[in-house]
Amino acid sequence: MIRTLPNSRTYITGFRVFIVLYFVFLFAPLIVTMVLSFNDSMFPALPWKGFTLDWFFGEGPEKIGIFHDQANLRSISTSFKTALAVATLATVVGTLAAFLFEQEDFKFKTLLYFLMIAPLVIPGVILGISLLLFANTVGLFLENSIGWDVKLLSPGFWLVVIGQFSFITTIVTLVVIARLRKFDRTLEEAAYNLGANRFEVIWYITLKYLRPAIVGGFAVAFLMSFENFNTSVFLVGSRATLPINLYLQVRDGSTPVINAISFLLIVTTSTLAVINLYAGKSRAKKQ
Amino acid sequence: MTKRSARKIRWSFFVFFVPVFLWLFLMIVMPQIELLRMSFVGTDFYGESGFTLGHYAAFFTEPIYWLTFVRTAGYALLVTFVVLLIALPVSFFITKVADLKVTGFLMVLILVPFWVSELVRVYGWMILLRESGVLNKLLVALGILKQPVEMLYNDVTMVMGLVYTTMLFMIVPIVSVMESLDDSFIEAAHDLGAKKLTIWRTIIIPYCMPGIMSGSIIVFMLVLGSYLTPNLMGGKNSIWFTEQIYNQMIIYFNWNQGAAFGFLLLLLSSILIWVALKITGQDWRKVIK
Amino acid sequence: MQAALSVEKLTKKFGEFTAVNGVSFDVEDGKFFSILGPSGCGKTTLLRMIAGFYEPTEGLIRIRDEDMTAVEPNKRPVNLVFQHLALFPMMNVYENIAFGLKRRRESDSRIKEKVGSILERVGLPEHSKKKIDQLSGGQKQRIAIARCLVLEPSVLLLDEPLGALDAKLREHMKIELKKLQSMVGTTFVYITHDQSEAMVMSDHVAVMNAGQFEQIGTPQDLYHNPNSSFVAQFVGNNNKLPVKVHKDEGGAFLARYLDGKDYQVDGTPDLSEGDEYDMFIRPEAVLINPSTSQSIPNTMNCDVKAILFDGGNSQLLVIPEGADQELIVTLPQNKQFDDIKAKDTIRIGWNPGTAVCFPKTELKIYDEA
Numbered sequence: 001m002i003r004t005l006p007n008s009r010t011y012i013t014g015f016r017v018f019i020v021l022y023f024v025f026l027f028a029p030l031i032v033t034m035v036l037s038f039n040d041s042m043f044p045a046l047p048w049k050g051f052t053l054d055w056f057f058g059e060g061p062e063k064i065g066i067f068h069d070q071a072n073l074r075s076i077s078t079s080f081k082t083a084l085a086v087a088t089l090a091t092v093v094g095t096l097a098a099f100l101f102e103q104e105d106f107k108f109k110t111l112l113y114f115l116m117i118a119p120l121v122i123p124g125v126i127l128g129i130s131l132l133l134f135a136n137t138v139g140l141f142l143e144n145s146i147g148w149d150v151k152l153l154s155p156g157f158w159l160v161v162i163g164q165f166s167f168i169t170t171i172v173t174l175v176v177i178a179r180l181r182k183f184d185r186t187l188e189e190a191a192y193n194l195g196a197n198r199f200e201v202i203w204y205i206t207l208k209y210l211r212p213a214i215v216g217g218f219a220v221a222f223l224m225s226f227e228n229f230n231t232s233v234f235l236v237g238s239r240a241t242l243p244i245n246l247y248l249q250v251r252d253g254s255t256p257v258i259n260a261i262s263f264l265l266i267v268t269t270s271t272l273a274v275i276n277l278y279a280g281k282s283r284a285k286k287q
Numbered sequence: 288m289t290k291r292s293a294r295k296i297r298w299s300f301f302v303f304f305v306p307v308f309l310w311l312f313l314m315i316v317m318p319q320i321e322l323l324r325m326s327f328v329g330t331d332f333y334g335e336s337g338f339t340l341g342h343y344a345a346f347f348t349e350p351i352y353w354l355t356f357v358r359t360a361g362y363a364l365l366v367t368f369v370v371l372l373i374a375l376p377v378s379f380f381i382t383k384v385a386d387l388k389v390t391g392f393l394m395v396l397i398l399v400p401f402w403v404s405e406l407v408r409v410y411g412w413m414i415l416l417r418e419s420g421v422l423n424k425l426l427v428a429l430g431i432l433k434q435p436v437e438m439l440y441n442d443v444t445m446v447m448g449l450v451y452t453t454m455l456f457m458i459v460p461i462v463s464v465m466e467s468l469d470d471s472f473i474e475a476a477h478d479l480g481a482k483k484l485t486i487w488r489t490i491i492i493p494y495c496m497p498g499i500m501s502g503s504i505i506v507f508m509l510v511l512g513s514y515l516t517p518n519l520m521g522g523k524n525s526i527w528f529t530e531q532i533y534n535q536m537i538i539y540f541n542w543n544q545g546a547a548f549g550f551l552l553l554l555l556s557s558i559l560i561w562v563a564l565k566i567t568g569q570d571w572r573k574v575i576k
Numbered sequence: 577m578q579a580a581l582s583v584e585k586l587t588k589k590f591g592e593f594t595a596v597n598g599v600s601f602d603v604e605d606g607k608f609f610s611i612l613g614p615s616g617c618g619k620t621t622l623l624r625m626i627a628g629f630y631e632p633t634e635g636l637i638r639i640r641d642e643d644m645t646a647v648e649p650n651k652r653p654v655n656l657v658f659q660h661l662a663l664f665p666m667m668n669v670y671e672n673i674a675f676g677l678k679r680r681r682e683s684d685s686r687i688k689e690k691v692g693s694i695l696e697r698v699g700l701p702e703h704s705k706k707k708i709d710q711l712s713g714g715q716k717q718r719i720a721i722a723r724c725l726v727l728e729p730s731v732l733l734l735d736e737p738l739g740a741l742d743a744k745l746r747e748h749m750k751i752e753l754k755k756l757q758s759m760v761g762t763t764f765v766y767i768t769h770d771q772s773e774a775m776v777m778s779d780h781v782a783v784m785n786a787g788q789f790e791q792i793g794t795p796q797d798l799y800h801n802p803n804s805s806f807v808a809q810f811v812g813n814n815n816k817l818p819v820k821v822h823k824d825e826g827g828a829f830l831a832r833y834l835d836g837k838d839y840q841v842d843g844t845p846d847l848s849e850g851d852e853y854d855m856f857i858r859p860e861a862v863l864i865n866p867s868t869s870q871s872i873p874n875t876m877n878c879d880v881k882a883i884l885f886d887g888g889n890s891q892l893l894v895i896p897e898g899a900d901q902e903l904i905v906t907l908p909q910n911k912q913f914d915d916i917k918a919k920d921t922i923r924i925g926w927n928p929g930t931a932v933c934f935p936k937t938e939l940k941i942y943d944e945a
Contacts, residue, residue, distance in 0.1 A: 001383075001473055001477055001483055001486065002383040002384060002470055002473050002474070003383065003384055003385070003386070003387070004470055004474060005473075005474060005477055012384075015376070015380055015384055018376060018380075019377065019380050019385075019393075022373070022377055023396065025451070026396075026397070026400050026451075026454075027400065028411075028415065029408055029410075029411025029412045029414075029415055029451075030400055030403065030407075030408065030411055032411060032414060032415050032421050033407065033410060033411040033414060036414060036421075043419070044414050045414060045419045045420060045421065045424070046421050046424040046425075047424065092306075093306050093307065093310055096302070096303045096306050096307055097303070097306075097307040097310075099303045100300075100303035100304055100307050103303075104300050104303060104304070106300070106304070112307070112308070112311065115311045115315060115316065116307070116311060118315055119315060120505070120508070121504065121505075121508050121556060121557070121560060122315075122319075122508075122553065122556075123508060123511055123512025123529070123552060123553070123556065124512050125512050125514060125529045125532055125533070125549070125552075126322070126512070126532075126549045126552060126553050127318075129322065129532065129536055129542075129545055129546065129549050130318035130319055130321060130322040130546075130549065131314065131318045132536070132542075133318065133321050133322055133325050133542060133546060134317055134318040134321040134322075136542075137321055137325075162314060165310075165314070166310070166314035166315060169310060184660070184662065186658050186659075186660065186662040187662050187664060189629060189649075189656075189658070189662065190656070190658055190662035190663075190664075191664075191675065192629075192649050192650045193627060193649060193650070193654075193655055193656045193724075194650075194655065194675050194676035194679060194723065194724075194727065195650050195651070195676050195679040195680060195727070196650055196675070196676075196679045197650060197679075198299050199299075200679060202299075204675070205664060205666075208664075208666040208667075209665075209666060223402055226404070227403075227404035227405065227406070229405065229406060229514065229515055230512060230513070230514050230515075230529075233514070233533070233537075234536060234537070243404060243406050246404075246406050246407075246410075247406060247515065247519075250406065250409075250410050250413065250519060251518075251519065258410060259414075262403075262407040262410060262411070265403060265404055265407055266403050266407065269402040269403050269404075270399045270400075270402060270403070272402070273395075273398060273399050273402040274395060274399065277395050277398065278395075
């Protein structure tokens with residue numbers, strides 16, 4: 001049954017076959033996508049027509065590689081800026097929220113905690129449309145009453161940032177809370193006892209301790225923002241983010257340049273994910 | 288904290304409290320209230336806006352709307368169940384059966400694909416399964432199929448796609464609970480003569496219930512709210528409820544109808560989660576951890 | 577002599593529960609003062625009030641004659657060595673020790689000098705660049721103390737810092753700590769539940785129970801002249817014999833034990849006739865097979881139940897004839913008693929002056945169940 005008990009050969013073999021099939025299921029679409037980005041064909045499909053790097057470096061006119069595809073490059077840069085803004089804001093507010101829920105006591109704390117968790121169970125689509133409606137109402141109100149035209153409140157870069165921030169902050173908060181729970185409060189008391197004030201205690205002791213979680217939270221927030229579609233789709237203005245731009249190309253059919261973009265995304269995100277995981281592991285081992 | 292120091296550190300409480308409160312109030316609470324309000328606002332024949340139940344009436348009188356709704360909820364439950372069926376043995380293998388040396392590696396292997404954008408993963412399935420896709424080419428070349436078959440754009444493929452994209456959110460919570468399950472429970476049950484199925488039924492599943500519940504809730508929510516997978520892999524004449532919302536908001540520009548649909552979806556998901564927690568007797572505080 | 581620390585009628589309540597109840601004491605400058613008590617007796621609460629982490633419900637704390645009531649924990653001239661030391665894992669040894677000095681905005685050169693000299697004094701001059709997790713248990717101990725001593729506190733508080741060490745190292749650190757304290761001359765207030773730690777290191781010990789001090793005195797005092805049943809049981813080992821007191825014809829008190837026989841008592845003055853008492857006799861005060869020439873008035877015959885051999889600490893477990901109770905008797909390893917075996921019958925005796933009586937209590941020092 002488990003590794004410490006004697007097991008029949010059929011049980012172990014059967015289980016192994018199941019797991020191998022599961023991993024094939026898991027990786028097949030990714031590997032096929034990556035392989036076809038090197039196919040010298042106008043379509044992301046078999047037959048194999050030979051190896052090419054044109055879908056990365058091709059300058060046209062027939063094959064425009066990703067590094068010369070202005071529309072896709074622009075959406076990548078938009079997504080990058082969005083993700084940077086979202087991750088920064090979410091990390092700051094998420095860390096503050098972790099301190100609030102772990103170290104402070106106040107009335108209605110449970111209610112506020114419940115609200116903080118809520119974005120996890122509100123579908124992203126609903127977050128998107130509700131923010132769109134609210135921003136629109138507030139925008140109209142401001143324009144009609146005091147004549148301000150607040151750019152922030154009409155679909156565009158900042159509304160996308162706000163929309164993604166609203167639920168990604170919850171994730172960062174949970175990541176930081178998880179580490180803060182393991183924090184030994186006597187370290188803070190020791191610092192007080194040695195003459196530090198509240199600010200110095202947080203800065204020199206608690207935040208130092210939380211750094212891995214904060215860095216990890218930032219990375220998670222960045223990735224989640226970079227690939228978000230459901231919330232952003234209602235909030236974008238003229239500058240589409242990468243997932244929205246890709247969606248249109250996938251739906252309407254496109255050249256293997258999408259495979260090349262996918263290849264780059266898969267390689268970078270998996271590298272980041274593996275680094276993140278192993279960094280976490282080696283830290284865990286040290287402690 | 289004592290009275291005296293509580294007064295002294297009050298500023299730090301506000302530094303923590305104000306941004307968090309603004310975030311939750313302005314970006315979560317107010318928009319949801321606005322969503323509810325907008326769903327009751329209608330414009331009459333003369334362009335005057337006022338209170339109406341028309342958008343909700345439209346939902347119940349137009350079969351296309353509520354059928355989509357029921358279908359979406361039904362498929363979300365089905366997907367959650369299938370995901371659970373696969374996630375349990377996979378988690379069990381990683382935590383309890385696989386050689387200790389490879390468990391870490393297997394876990395990384397399972398996590399990595401889910402960091403890749405949902406769109407890329409769906410795209411991968413599309414180029415695998417479509418009529419001109421890789422699988423068809425292979426099967427024809429091997430002589431198993433005489434001519435290519437369209438494997439995309441049907442409900443079975445869509446369910447598989449949804450299972451694929453949400454799998455991880457079931458595996459991670461279950462693995463973390465299963466890791467804390469002491470091997471000696473299973474050994475003791477085995478020693479007392481229990482069969483494998485009995486051990487699963489009486490030891491493993493009850494122990495993992497918190498993980499199963501939180502995994503199920505997250506998977507269910509993700510499926511319910513998903514747009515890309517049903518849109519790109521599902522059949523043309525069977526649309527997902529989020530697509531209805533998208534159509535109302537973006538294509539017909541009927542925001543009030545969209546708001547009503549959005550609110551119904553929110554209501555459905557909240558009720559189903561509440562019911563699930565009640566039935567299994569789990570405390571939400573434990574599940575959300 | 578000036579009191580480094582002076583505590584007056586200190587009380588701390590948590591809701592209905594009174595953790596510390598009207599405790600008063602003074603600690604003279606430069607002394608090693610211990611507070612000894614079982615877990616849950618309120619000693620940690622008392623220490624945390626002195627450090628400033630809890631605000632007293634009532635009472636005063638003065639350090640070098642200065643009232644501490646309005647002083648924040650980070651401004652008090654006391655430092656605390658935590659139970660698990662609370663060394664900052666994200667800093668190395670040097671940064672840990674320099675932490676408090678930096679908060680005082682001392683110049684880098686002064687800090688360097690002070691950290692260097694304190695490391696010298698605790699005997700770890702080469703360790704300033706080491707990470708905390710590279711240190712051994714005993715080294716961590718010394719760094720935690722150095723981190724406090726470098727701030728030259730009026731009083732150093734120590735919250736059972738030896739608790740986490742293994743037995744051998746704990747024995748060693750007891751002596752180290754005592755030597756360190758007499759070398760630096762700082763006032764130490766040490767709390768512990770281990771009576772041996774308190775006895776070996778302290779100039780004065782306060783025995784604490786249920787939020788109150790039972791007795792304050794030198795270790796010798798507490799051992800030889802306990803003034804309550806609790807102190808008699810908690811400090812050192814003791815045999816507890818239930819007795820009933822009556823007077824003989826001459827008016828002297830006699831204690832009737834379970835075996836129905838009477839024994840002389842003269843260690844305790846105010847006994848009252850007819851009451852039940854617990855009579856305490858230390859294992860080492862009991863003589864085995866005393867010779868008649870020693871003229872011991874109290875003797876009884878016992879069956880040897882077991883020999884508890886433990887080198888220099890060896891003991892006999894005996895059951896007095898006619899009584900259903902186990903007594904512990906020290907078994908000197910001087911070859912004289914090597915022939916005693918289990919199930920033998922021996923005679924034991926003690927001088928009336930070595931036994932003390934306190935009114936009968938149901939108090940238990942530890943749970944046997």
